[in-house]
Amino acid sequence: MTTTVARFSQLFIPTLKEAPADAQVASHKLLVRAGFIRQLGAGIYDYLPLAKRALTKIEAIVREEMDAIGGQEFFLPALHPAEIWKESGRWEVMGDNMFRLRDRKNGEYCLGMTHEEIFTAIARDELRSYRQLPQVWYQIQTKFRDEPRPKSGLLRVRQFTMKDAYSFDVDQAGLDKSYEDERRAYEKIFTRCGLDFVAVQAHSGAMGGSASQEFMVRTEAGEDLVAACPKCRYAANTETATSRIAAEQDGPGLPSPEKFATPGVVTIEALSQPPHGVPARRQLKTLVYMADEKPILAVVRGDHELNEAKLQTASGAQLLRPAHPEEIPPLMGARAGSLGAVAFAKAPVFVDPALAGRKDMVTGANEDGFHLRGVDVERDLLRHGKVAELRTVKAGEGCPRCDGTLDVFKALEVGHIFKLGTKYSVSMKANVLKADGSETPIVMGSYGIGVERIMAAAIELHHDQDGIVWPLAIAPYRATVLTLGKEPELVQAAEEICAALAKAGVDVLYDDRDERAGVKFKDADLLGIPIRIAVGKRGLAEGKAEWKRRGTKDVELVPLAEVAARAAALVARETGVGQA
Amino acid sequence: MTTTVARFSQLFIPTLKEAPADAQVASHKLLVRAGFIRQLGAGIYDYLPLAKRALTKIEAIVREEMDAIGGQEFFLPALHPAEIWKESGRWEVMGDNMFRLRDRKNGEYCLGMTHEEIFTAIARDELRSYRQLPQVWYQIQTKFRDEPRPKSGLLRVRQFTMKDAYSFDVDQAGLDKSYEDERRAYEKIFTRCGLDFVAVQAHSGAMGGSASQEFMVRTEAGEDLVAACPKCRYAANTETATSRIAAEQDGPGLPSPEKFATPGVVTIEALSQPPHGVPARRQLKTLVYMADEKPILAVVRGDHELNEAKLQTASGAQLLRPAHPEEIPPLMGARAGSLGAVAFAKAPVFVDPALAGRKDMVTGANEDGFHLRGVDVERDLLRHGKVAELRTVKAGEGCPRCDGTLDVFKALEVGHIFKLGTKYSVSMKANVLKADGSETPIVMGSYGIGVERIMAAAIELHHDQDGIVWPLAIAPYRATVLTLGKEPELVQAAEEICAALAKAGVDVLYDDRDERAGVKFKDADLLGIPIRIAVGKRGLAEGKAEWKRRGTKDVELVPLAEVAARAAALVARETGVGQA
Incomplete structure (x- = not known):
């Protein structure tokens, strides 16, 4: 990137009045509107000169x-022979996320992720x-x-x-x-x-x-x-x-789990309603997953949410997915809604620590239409199961390190x-x-x-209703210069400022377009150029130009001869370096 | 690239004693030997730090x-939706040279060529x-x-x-x-x-x-x-x-072409031998090509070589290939070796200008085992055929623009x-x-x-038996510094020179390895660093260091305090710029 004066009239900066209809987030809207990017295909973008x-x-x-x-x-290289990914075992693990292709000799390749x-x-x-x-x-x-x-x-x-x-x-x-x-x-x-x-x-x-x-x-x-x-x-x-949550007080429970009929009850919520009225925090939620295509069970409290990433960590699986509905009955003897891990030995069982020590709990009986009550987690699950962090924390729960509250x-x-x-x-x-x-x-x-x-x-992080507000260090241009009018003395002063800025190592976009000042101000805001210098008749009469920092409201009059040095000093201060 | 002192002992510069067995050209051998590149797959290279x-x-x-x-x-992007290449028509034209792939939704893509x-x-x-x-x-x-x-x-x-x-x-x-x-x-x-x-x-x-x-x-x-x-x-x-070639003197020829038997004669060379004895420059060589899958004929003088690129230009074809042997007889009525374009109307005929005006020529009769003699190019080929540059020029032929001779x-x-x-x-x-x-x-x-x-x-262009000789502007480091011995005063002087070079904007590789000077000299030559500074006891006693330019034989003694300025001046002179 050479530090010369860039003339807006000659540049390719295709700004738009409207953001694309499908754009949701500010960066997407503004990058398209301000002429930084265009979409070539789904998730594939052209980076235009400003970007x-x-x-x-x-x-x-x-x-x-x-x-x-x-x-x-x-x-x-971006093009990788398949063999090397097979060595590490990730040729399989990456699944559909990896672009794969064959060359003219039918050799297998992928594009590096x-x-x-x-x-x-x-x-x-x-x-x-x-x-x-x-x-x-x-x-x-x-x-x-x-x-x-x-x-x-x-x-x-x-x-x-x-x-x-x-x-x-x-x-x-x-x-x-x-x-x-x-x-x-x-x-x-x-x-x-x-x-x-x-x-x-x-x-x-x-x-x-x-x-x-x-x-x-x-x-x-x-x-x-x-x-x-x-x-x-x-x-x-x-x-x-992880988080701290309030301890639960359980009753003494039963000497062993007891089966009871729950016809048609297949959700935590339904079991919490009459006639059963079992609060969700007294229920066990049992989920079947396939870890590298072998089944595992995850057990969390009825009102807690399983976090798949945590289950992946706990299981050590490279590939984890929920079991398909048809995979469940042959393994469990029942369909989802009546599942439990009591005395279950056909697959590894992972139990969330929030359940450690709990007694008198209710869980599915692995028989459609039946549940078990009086379940003691220690006695009935943890002889064969393993305690592992599984639960997604929620705002308002206690910090695991201090007595604070998590956001x-x-x-x-x-x-x-x-x-x-x-x-x-x-x-x-x-x-x-x-x-x-x-x-x-x-x-x-x-x-x-x-x-x-x-x-x-x-x-x-840095935008407002008018456009982008670039941090100085990564702005496409650090300064922009324009005139408030077309008089030759304004143009001459603007060109001199531009030359001085370039000489001081500040890359500058000179808006020399045949447009009204209002249009130029709007585009300067949309593009988000950090330092905006406007040369007008009133200021010039005093030998000054208007200095405005994008994102602030203040306009200052600065002596023409000081503009470049002031900009260079600001750049040095805020970027810790000269020009890139 | 920051201008700091790079210490050889800490860098990854995997030099090799031997070039890879399959390396033929100097750049391949030296880039591998000097630790610049490694092959990841056929035609796919890792660029290591020096490269x-x-x-x-x-x-x-x-x-x-x-x-x-x-x-x-x-x-x-490198990843292009197929549609855009289909618009221009090059999705087909690029054939097997284009890497093609499908995404998880079976959409067609290619990698940009x-x-x-x-x-x-x-x-x-x-x-x-x-x-x-x-x-x-x-x-x-x-x-x-x-x-x-x-x-x-x-x-x-x-x-x-x-x-x-x-x-x-x-x-x-x-x-x-x-x-x-x-x-x-x-x-x-x-x-x-x-x-x-x-x-x-x-x-x-x-x-x-x-x-x-x-x-x-x-x-x-x-x-x-x-x-x-x-x-x-x-x-x-x-x-x-193109080129100028000597004009040929032909006899008057025959009123019309005359068929004669040439059993077993299927090459220009064979026809030039007894009993026929037709010099190659009096023969027509007729070749069948497929231009965008439609047949065309190319006719050059028997001792000339067809240039496929020229035929492509002449035909305007996007894809050109020689006809397969089995495609020829249905079109021509004969196999390769007996082909000709006399009065041939079933496909476009292109005739090299070296044949313009020729008479009394010999060509295949489009009947296996027969040729025609007395062929007049103008009369027998150019009524239906077109003159077009087809011939590959050869060294020693005349320049097309002046009376010089082509190399x-x-x-x-x-x-x-x-x-x-x-x-x-x-x-x-x-x-x-x-x-x-x-x-x-x-x-x-x-x-x-x-x-x-x-x-x-x-x-x-720039190498010798010892290694690479980098042009200063694109050398991985512009200078290298080493000591002739391990004495602390040598090391101190070398470090001071390095610091001065870096300060002057000359990127420097300090060979601080625990190796003999001979090894370091050899590696400096192999790597091809343009300026080599060696600090030895004798020179140092006079306050000087040895200065050598890679690719020359001269070693100069330069005052320590002048090394950096001299190097910086050389860099400025030979690169036209400061450091990249």
């Missing part, structure tokens, strides 16, 4: 912070000794995911740019340090990009590994849910968050860091020699940032 | 020169008036081609990075100017990247359009053939080159520019309003540069 400029600035920030922690930039396999293969082939470690490798590269329901503009797409980094250490202590380096680099990146974010505990999903954190931006446009404690700053994705809000993930451990190095045999001469699998971490996501998240 | 640095510098040069001619950078379709669609949807023109749009982006025989390392690959630019003008004069801007920008780009190149007339192929030029680097590693005149600087790809050499294409005209705007209905209010199809140009090709071509 490319913003993305280039985001990438420059990411690159600087990756380089600052010793990251070495690679550029790896992520690059653990490829980077691990390089490490395996090229790294021999602990002396070569640590290594931090990254790239900024195009990824493909066949998202089932692309939507929300750039928030759920099928092709996107990702900064993915991978760390390689000889031991866990090394990984801990690499992970911490990345975590801090991520904090700097998001801060520099103007994002308020929260780092939360997260679910590792198909990535595997022992620990992970997501970097979340709080916005209604997000599709994740975060539980956070305002008091102690505990924060976790609801896929892993639950929607959030948008902009980054995710994982301690992978040896998941990939073991399956793909990426070993190095330790100092004592023995072989050890490399201990890995994986760290991802969605580049377009940062752009969209910045807009979700 | 990424060189590529980033190449891209920066390309971007600067594109921006300088008013180019606006986009970033478009080039982006005429996508850019034209944007222009169609967004440009309305001549006032919005000209526009020059470009991107630096990943392309995919299912190359039938990937080979030669980076020279024939299936995934690569391309700078593709497209110009949009209201008329031919506009295109002429846009094309000329690009041509000059290309000259600057290749010059800045250290490539000696020649711009040649070229064949437009599947791209279509009226004119095109290729930028060629002369190297035995190339797969194109260029015919060039040292005298007048005429230069053309042999796919379009023919192997060359590697690094860029290609096309005057597309209205091929895409007509098929995809991309029109604008002219000043007079009437609609006109946009007049387009298309301009491509292979980014990795530049890197490989630079190595083909």
Whole structure:
């Protein structure tokens, strides 16, 4: 990106009066209206010049912070031979999310969704000794995911740019340090990009590994849910968050479960009504899932909600899905609505900790139209079952770390860091020699940032009714200049300001179009350019121009000769760097 | 790319003693040996950190020169819905060269080989008036081609990075100017990247359009053939080159062709031997091709070689292939070896101009085992046939423009520019309003540069037996520093030089490895770093360090305090810029 004066009249900035009918979220509406993006297909977008400029600035920030922690930039293929994904076992795991294709010789390939396999293969082939470690490798590269329901503009797409980094250490202590380096680099990146974010505990999903954190931006446009404690700053994705809930007082129960008829009663709600009147919190909800195509049972309290991500973690499954209705009776002896896990030995049973110690509970009898009462969780389920976090926390529940109360809000993930451990190095045999001469699998971490996501998240956070309000660091242009009228002296002053801005390293969009000032003001607001300089007759008479910061209401008169230096100082202060 | 001191001991530079067994060309051997690239699959390469640095510098040069001619950078998808390629008609034309795939909903997609379709669609949807023109749009982006025989390392690959630019003008004069801007920008780009190149007339192929030029680097590693005149600087790809050849003196011939038996004679060579003894230059060679699946005949002189690209141009076919042996007899009445085009009306006939005016020629009789003699090209072929350039020129033939003699050499294409005209705007209905209010199809140009090709071509041109000799502008590091010994004062001086170089904006690779100086010298040569600074005891005693330019033999002693300024001056002089 060269710092020259860009003339609006010559640029391709196809603004629109209306947002597309299907656009729901602010970033989608504004990116289309302001001429940043166009849709090519479902979840596939053209990035037009303004977007490319913003993305280039985001990438420059990411690159600087990756380089600052010793990251070495690679550029790896998007087209991957199937074999390498079969080695790690993820050729199957990725299912329909992976784009697959065959070449002219009928060889199997996929489009890379992520690059653990490829980077691990390089490490395996090229790294021999602990002396070569640590290594931090990254790239900024195009990824493909066949998202089932692309939507929300750039928030759920099928092709996107990702900064993915991978760390390689000889031991866990090394990984801990690499992970911490990345975590801090991520904090700097998001801060520099103007994002308020929260780092939360997260679910590792198909990535595997022992620990992970997501970097979340709080916005209604997000599709994740975060539980956070305002008091102690505990924060976790609801896929892993836990909470304190009030203890329940149970009666003594029965010496053993007792079957009773519940004809037609197949929901928690129905059983809570007369004639049975069993409160939901005294019921057990039993759900059948297929974990890597083998059945498992999940048991939560009647009024609680199962979290599938937690069940996946508990079961260790790579692929988890609810059992199909027809799969249930052969296993359970009854249909959904009459299921229970009392003395059930035909599949692993996972029981939520909120049920630990509960007595006198009611559950399905595994016989259509019957339930059991007097169930003692310890006695009847936990001899064969396992306690595991399964429940989705709710707002208003107690913080698991302090006496605060949890808030639950929607959030948008902009980054995710994982301690992978040896998941990939073991399956793909990426070993190095330790100092004592023995072989050890490399201990890995994986760290991802969605580049377009940062752009969209910045807009979700920073916009108003008139348009985008770009953070200075990632704005497509940092300043825009226009005249209030067409008099030659105004034009001359504007051109001089533009030249001075460019010379000071501030990239400027000169709105030289043959349009009324009102139109130009509106477009400057829509495009969201942070610094707006307007040259009018009144101000010019005093040797001044109007200075306005996008997102504020104040217009200041600034001496012409000071505009460029003032803008440059602002850029330096708010971006921590010169021009990208 | 931040200008800090890179420490060799911490970097991933997996050099090898041996080049891969299958590597034929210098760039392939050296990029692998010096740790720049690794192969992931056939024609698919990992770019390791050194390569990424060189590529980033190449891209920066390309971007600067594109921006300088008013180019606006986009970033478009690699995943294209099939429909858009069907609009232009190239969904079929691209055949097996295009990677095709289906998404989870069975929708048809391809991976972009080039982006005429996508850019034209944007222009169609967004440009309305001549006032919005000209526009020059470009991107630096990943392309995919299912190359039938990937080979030669980076020279024939299936995934690569391309700078593709497209110009949009209201008329031919506009295109002429846009094309000329690009041509000059290309000259600057290749010059800045250290490539000696020649711009040649070229064949437009599947791209279509009226004119095109290729930028060629002369190297035995190339797969194109260029015919060039040292005298007048005429230069053309042999796919379009013409030449002057000596006129032939024919006898008067016969009043009409006369059939004679030639049992078993099915080659030009056999017919030139006794008992027939017809010199090859008196024979007609008749070849059957399928042009978009319809038969055509090509006729060249017996000792000349048909050029398929020329036949494609002549026929206007999008897809051209030799007829299969079994397709010939039903059409011709005979098999290959006895074919001719005398009075042939069942398919279009193209006749090379070298045959114009020839008499008393011999050709197949379209009856197995028979030929015709006394053939008069004008009388017997050109009443129904058309003259068209078909012949491949050969070294030593006369220049078509002056009295010089053509040289023919192997060359590697690094860029290609096309005057597309209205091929895409007509098929995809991309029109604008002219000043007079009437609609006109946009007049387009298309301009491509292979980014990795530049890197490989630079190595083909600049290497020696010890390794790569990078042009300063695109070297992964511009300087390397090492010590001749391990004494602390040497190390301290080396570190000071490194710091001074970094401060002066010269990116430097400090070889701090615990290795002998000999090993470091060898690696510096293999990696090809342009400026090598060695700090030894003798020099240091005089306050000096050894300065050596890669590719020269001279070692100079330079005062320590002057090293950085001297390097920075050299960089400024040879690259025309500061650091990328």
